Each structure stands twice: as structure tokens, then as C-alpha cells.
Amino acid sequence: xxxxxxxxxxxxxxxxxxxxxxxxxxxxxxxxxxxxxxxxxxxxxxxxxxxxxxxxxxxxxxxxxxxxxxxxxxxxxxxxxxxxxxxxxxxxxxxxxxxxxxxxxxxxxxxxxxxxxxxxxxxxxxxxxxxxxxxxxxxxxxxxxxxxxxxxxxxxxxxxxxxxxxxxxxxxxxxxxxxxxxxxxxxxxxxxxxxxxxxxxxxxxxxxxxxxxxxxxxxxxxxxxxxxxxxxxxxxxxxxxxxxxxxxxxxxxxxxxxxxxxxxxxxxxxxxxxxxxxxxxxxxxxxxxxxxxxxxxxxxxxxxxxxxxxxxxxxxxxxxxxxxxxxxxxxxxxxxxxxxxxxxxxxxxxxxxxxxxxxxxxxxxxxxxxxxxxxxxxxxxxxxxxxxxxxxxxxxxxxxxxxxxxxxxxxxxxxxxxxxxxxxxxxxxxxxxxxxxxxxxxxxxxxxxxxxxxxxxxxx
Ligand code: IFM
Numbered sequence: 245x246x247x248x249x250x251x252x253x254x255x256x257x258x259x260x261x262x263x264x265x266x267x268x269x270x271x272x273x274x275x276x277x278x279x280x281x282x283x284x285x286x287x288x289x290x291x292x293x294x295x296x297x298x299x300x301x302x303x304x305x306x307x308x309x310x311x312x313x314x315x316x317x318x319x320x321x322x323x324x325x326x327x328x329x330x331x332x333x334x335x336x337x338x339x340x341x342x343x344x345x346x347x348x349x350x351x352x353x354x355x356x357x358x359x360x361x362x363x364x365x366x367x368x369x370x371x372x373x374x375x376x377x378x379x380x381x382x383x384x385x386x387x388x389x390x391x392x393x394x395x396x397x398x399x400x401x402x403x404x405x406x407x408x409x410x411x412x413x414x415x416x417x418x419x420x421x422x423x424x425x426x427x428x429x430x431x432x433x434x435x436x437x438x439x440x441x442x443x444x445x446x447x448x449x450x451x452x453x454x455x456x457x458x459x460x461x462x463x464x465x466x467x468x469x470x471x472x473x474x475x476x477x478x479x480x481x482x483x484x485x486x487x488x489x490x491x492x493x494x495x496x497x498x499x500x501x502x503x504x505x506x507x508x509x510x511x512x513x514x515x516x517x518x519x520x521x522x523x524x525x526x527x528x529x530x531x532x533x534x535x536x537x538x539x540x541x542x543x544x545x546x547x548x549x550x551x552x553x554x555x556x557x558x559x560x561x562x563x564x565x566x567x568x569x570x571x572x573x574x575x576x577x578x579x580x581x582x583x584x585x586x587x588x589x590x591x592x593x594x595x596x597x598x599x600x601x602x603x604x605x606x607x608x609x610x611x612x613x614x615x616x617x618x619x620x621x622x623x624x625x626x627x628x629x630x631x632x633x634x635x636x637x638x639x640x641x642x643x644x645x646x647x648x649x650x651x652x653x654x655x656x657x658x659x660x661x662x663x664x665x666x667x668x669x670x671x672x673x674x675x676x677x678x679x680x681x682x683x684x685x686x687x688x689x690x691x692x693x694x695x696x697x698x699x700x701x702x703x704x
Contacts (some may be wrong), residue, residue, distance in 0.1 A: 255628020262639030275309035282338025298654035375666030471541030541596030
């Protein structure tokens with residue numbers, strides 16, 4: 245296979261660096277009503293006319309609930325160390341509280357055991373957005389009680405799977421759930437209210453901290469953390485108005501989550517900006533949120549460029565643009581990781597999601613997706629550069645293993661390194677998957693050399 249010239253990474257990674265692929269439950273599992281699964285807010289949201297671009301839903305998705313063995317074989321064939329997946333809360337506890345669903349729990353038992361049998365480390369996420377619909381009927385994340393229901397859910401999952409999963413992530417991308425779900429309303433549950441969004445954000449963070457305390461108290465051995473979607477935020481020009489707008493955006497996207505998690509306080513400028521819409525914080529909340537973490541996951545796709553005059557047009561940058569309209573900007577990942585390391589006392593960092601949606605062409609059983617390969621390779625190099633500059637990087641995971649349900653975009657946007665034919669459910673590794681496999685082979689060869697002392701693994 246001929247690879248783009250820029251795919252040769254100049255960096256060497258430590259032998260214990262974790263390479264993986266990632267998915268989430270709602271995006272791939274399907275089996276929406278099978279074996280006692282309850283409805284999630286995304287099951288409901290997909291029924292709202294106009295909410296999903298192609299009017300699709302997660303009823304079948306990639307049918308992973310039935311095809312998990314084949315999918316685990318696929319993951320193993322890539323040669324990755326780890327698989328990041330999420331548990332569907334309404335599958336294991338259909339109403340969000342009350343009775344547990346043993347058939348749902350048994351599915352994740354099989355999945356975790358299947359991973360371990362193939363030598364792949366399970367990285368589990370508790371909440372990748374599919375809140376049980378019944379909890380939404382009681383106010384969802386805007387209601388403080390949901391934080392306590394989440395702690396019970398976390399405890400139940402840790403009791404069942406914590407002996408076998410390497411990490412437990414509480415939430416995936418709280419900004420997305422709070423802002424896109426409750427302020428702009430373009431994601432489930434479709435609420436459009438800034439004060440509600442701020443409450444949801446606070447309860448997500450609070451539930452994270454309370455869950456960490458509870459899991460540690462019950463002796464959970466898995467490493468515990470959270471995953472944030474982060475970007476460096478840059479002003480469109482050097483004008484004071486653009487710089488001020490970028491500073492506030494950085495506060496809303498990054499510091500609103502990083503400051504409470506690592507400094508036990510919300511950023512003063514964002515609190516002032518929210519005014520009466522700021523969330524009600526009770527004594528003890530901030531200390532709970534700042535519970536020490538074993539790792540932090542960072543999902544990175546692009547930088548954010550902010551102009552006080554209105555939305556910035558990514559096509560003006562001259563860089564490649566993905567099918568999501570996102571600018572390809574790998575050096576932003578290095579910049580972001582360096583900043584996290586500089587401004588916060590971060591634990592080991594993983595890039596828990598990184599990848600691109602591109603307009604793939606499936607031709608004679610092959611997808612020549614060199615744009616995706618180039619995207620992944622240049623971002624891996626950006627991680628290598630952060631490592632070289634001293635950032636405690638622990639791993640990198642491609643988003644995503646499979647083409648899947650891309651939320652409000654439906655199935656039209658394809659992020660997979662493995663193509664899915666949704667008519668037949670046939671999986672075909674794209675050229676990017678073949679490249680990743682070869683890349684991991686070379687990493688493994690270097691690991692072997694290190695073990696025999698033949699190679700030094702210093703960055704650069
Ligand atoms: O598909 C999503 C994923 O669920 C969360 N992070 C961003 C991805 C691409 O939009």
C-alpha cells in the first residue's frame with residue numbers, strides 16, 4: 245500500500261503507550277428495544293421531526309449488539325492495545341433507577357471477557373450521552389437528583405465489571421451534553437435555555453466527582469477519570485474585540501470544565517458572563533468535583549477560531565476541511581496538550597478521540613481514504629511532539645472503529661476506519677485501518693527492540 249508522504253511519524257512513543265480505537269453504545273449497538281433495554285433520550289430525540297439530518301435513528305445502527313464477536317475480531321486484527329466503548333445506561337438499568345436488567349449487564353460481561361480473551365484492554369465509559377428517558381422525564385441533567393442516580397449506576401457497573409476494565413470514564417464530553425443538549429438544543433434532549441445548560445453542566449461535573457468518591461470507597465481497582473472535548477481557542481484577528489471573544493469562548497469550552505476539576509472553582513469571567521444564569525452551587529460541591537483523577541481523556545478534532553463579528557469561516561484558512569466542515573489543524577493538538585500541562589496539574593493524558601469524517605468512496609471492495617490516514621498520522625505526530633516537550637501522554641485512540649450514527653448528522657457522516665454497509669452490515673477495513681495496523685506493527689517492533697535494550701525510546 246502506498247501511503248501519503250506525511251504519514252511517516254518522526255516520533256517514538258514509550259513502550260507502555262496505549263494505542264486504541266473508540267466507539268459509543270448508542271452509535272453502534274442497535275437492538276434499541278431488545279432484551280429489556282429501556283429508551284434513552286436519543287431514542288426519543290430521533291423521533292422529533294427534523295432533529296436528525298437523514299431522519300434516521302439508533303434502532304439498528306451497526307447491529308453491534310449481535311455482531312460484537314465479529315467486531316472484537318476486527319479490533320484484534322488491527323493490533324491495538326485497547327478498546328474504548330461505552331455502556332448504555334438504559335440497557336442495564338432501563339428506568340435509570342430501580343431494577344437492573346441482567347440481560348443488559350450480561351452483554352457487557354461478554355464484551356469485556358471477549359476483549360480480555362483477545363488480549364485487548366477494556367476502557368469503559370459510563371455516560372456517552374444516552375441518558376435513560378425516564379430520568380429526563382424527571383428533569384434529566386438539569387435536576388440535581390440525576391447526579392445521585394448516576395452515582396448508583398456507576399457503583400453498579402463498577403461492582404459488575406470493575407474487576408476487569410482498566411479504566412472507567414464517568415462522562416464523555418460534558419460540554420456537548422450541557423450546551424448542545426440544553427442551550428442550542430441541536431442534540432438530545434433538545435432544550436434551548438442557557439440557565440438550564442449551566443445547571444446541567446454543574447450536575448454532570450458534580451456527578452463525576454461524587455461517583456469517583458463512591459467508586460474509591462467501594463474499592464474499585466479501575467483507573468478513574470473523565471473525557472473532555474477541548475480545542476485551543478484562537479482569535480480570528482489581533483483586534484481587542486476578537487481577543488476578548490476568544491478569551492470568553494476559552495472560558496466556556498475549556499476553563500469551565502478544567503478549573504472546577506483541577507482547581508475546585510468555576511472561572512470568574514464565565515460566572516460574571518452568566519450572571520443570574522449561573523448554576524446553584526451548594527457547599528461541598530466544588531470540593532467533590534475536584535476529586536483526584538487517575539487520568540484525563542481529551543477528544544480533539546480541530547481548533548476553534550473566534551471572531552467578535554460572528555461565526556468564523558473555516559474555509560478561509562486554506563487548510564483541508566473535513567466532511568463535518570471542521571478545519572484540519574493537527575498542531576492545535578500539540579498546543580492544547582502543552583497548555584493543559586502548563587496550566588493544570590494534570591494526571592496522565594489520553595487522546596481518547598481523534599479522527600475525521602470524509603466523503604469515502606467504496607470502490608471494488610476498497611476505500612482509499614488517504615485524507616483520513618493523513619489526518620490520523622499528522623495528529624499522532626502532534627501527540628508525539630507534545631510527548632517530546634514533556635506532556636505526560638499515556639495513549640491515543642482513533643475515533644472511530646466503525647462508521648456509525650453521527651448524532652444529529654445521522655449516518656451520512658462517516659468517521660470509521662472500517663466501512664459499514666448499512667444494508668448488509670458488512671464491515672470492510674478502509675485503507676486508514678490498514679495503515680493504522682501497519683503503524684502499530686512498527687510500534688510493536690520498536691517495543692520488542694526496547695525490551696531487548698536495542699532501541700532507546702526518547703521522543704523526537
Ligand atoms: O461521534 C462523536 C462522538 O460521539 C463524540 N465526540 C465527537 C465525535 C464526532 O463528532
